[in-house]
Amino acid sequence: MTVGGMSQYLTAVQGMPEDVEEYLDKRIKNFVWAGKSKAPTDYEIMFLPKSEGGRDLLSIKDRNSAIESKNLKDFVTTEGENRAKWCSLSDNRLRKDIQGNTIVDPKVRDSPFKQTWKPLQKCLPRPLKRMLKTARKFKLTFNALALSKNIKEELPIFFHMGGNRDMGRRNNSKCAQCLRDCHSVRSTGDVLATVERNYQRHNRRRNCACQPCREDRLRGCIAPYLCLEEAIKMLDCLYEKWDPRVEVNQRAEGLSDELK
Structure with a gap:
């Protein structure tokens, strides 16, 4: 259809305003019904294939929705x-x-x-x-039955979509701010790396002499042991599906048990 071909490129590049969409839809109706005020059949039937009694008519709204879906997928x-x-x-x-x-x-x-x-x-x-x-x-959401460890680690830890209610109040705690500013924590993988460092002879005090705590104090952290505890709690706030400490195989076994 001419109206579809002429508008498709600009719609893909710039989108189509709703008033233009409605105007074109109205023009198509007038053309199909030859200007009749009362349609002889349901307009929606005209979009069906000819084998099903339709006319293979282009739906501007559905075409535009498909273009927006493609752009959303790319995004x-x-x-x-x-x-x-x-x-x-x-x-x-x-x-x-x-x-x-x-x-x-x-x-x-x-x-x-x-x-x-x-x-x-x-x-x-x-x-x-x-x-x-x-x-x-289309209810787009970032989800999957099982996520690889790499994907879990790449997700942002703050305001994580896979966290429980307790995660909400941890996003802006003092330790969370320190993790962002002094420890440069952004992703779930960053938190995991903070937790998995070699904390030999670690003590729960500000002047802990273990190597990771000394490095953190040089970065400007005044209480590395509290930030470590906060990092562990943030990981604990993640549901099992999103927790990078849970292996994919373990998650798959859990899903199998749920489906039995």
């Missing part, structure tokens, strides 16, 4: 050099303003699809609003 799945510039720009815009009164340090804002914070939509440009609307429509 959430591509990484590194393959990631388009518009994706990086969109990341920065989504992180700028967030909903609610929760304080989310800009340094730890990664993605609303991987964390619990949500962008303030009224401040977003129209294309990003449409993309988020598509995500809600």
Whole structure:
């Protein structure tokens, strides 16, 4: 259909405003029914294949939804050099303003699809609003039956989507701030690396003489033992599925038991 071919490229690049979408849909109806005020059959039937009694008519709304879904897929799945510039720009815009009164340090804002914070939509440009609307429509979420250890470690630890209620109050604790500022912790893997260091002869005191604690004090941490305990508690707040300390095989065995 001409109207679909002429609008497809611009829709893929810039999106299509809802008023334009409705206008084109109305023009298609007028063309199909030859300007008749009363349609002889249900308009939705015209979208069906001819073998099912339809006319293979293009649905502008469904076509636009498919384009938005493709853009959304590119946004959430591509990484590194393959990631388009518009994706990086969109990341920065989504992180700028967030909903609610929760304080989310800009340094730890990664993605609303991987964390619990949500962008303030009224401040977003129209294309990003449409993309988020598509995500809600198709209930997009970052999920899987079993995650590899690498994927678990790459996820941001602060405002982790796989944390329990206790995780919420730990995101902005004093130790959490120190983990961010002095220990440069961002991901779940960073927390795991902090916990798994060689803490030989470690003591629960500010002047602990073990090597990791001495290194942390040089970074500016005044109580390394408290930050270590906080890191352990943050990992404990993760559900088993998201915990990098739980092997994939163990998780698979648990799923098998649940399905029996």
